[in-house]
Amino acid sequence: MRVLFRFKYFFFLTVFLISFFSFLFFTGCAGDSDFDSIVLPQDSAIHEADVYAVVVKPYVTLKDCPGDSGISIGHVRKNEVCNVKSKVFVSVHSKSELWVELDEGWLEASCVELYASKEKALTASQCLGTAD
Secondary structure: OOHHHHHHHHHHHHHHHHHHHHHHHHHHOOOOOOOHHOOOOOOOOOOOOOOEEOOOOOOEEEEEEOOOOOOOEEEEOOOEEEEEEEEEEEEEOEEEEEEEEEEOOEEEEHHHEEEHHHHHHHHHHHHHHHHH
């Protein structure tokens, strides 16, 4: 009797597993997919470049080169959105500082917030303007 019970249990388990995996196989391979209509934004997780900066300090001096040795060549004001050309780490007094090169000149990264798209930078700039 015990052998018969084990056989029935094994039989029903086998039939269930075959049915379950057959169902998954035939329903999962239907050729129509909703993924064809998905459009990823340009600044998805795959694209990590920060190419726009929003100035967060009231008045920032731009320099001709990164670091303390640069001379002043211009200024930017809070909420301005600027293009980022490059980023570089500079050693100043045994500390490493990140400097950002904008189209107009260099400034410390602590003076700006970086964004991957112009739309996000403009939205952030507007939010900074209303927070004052």
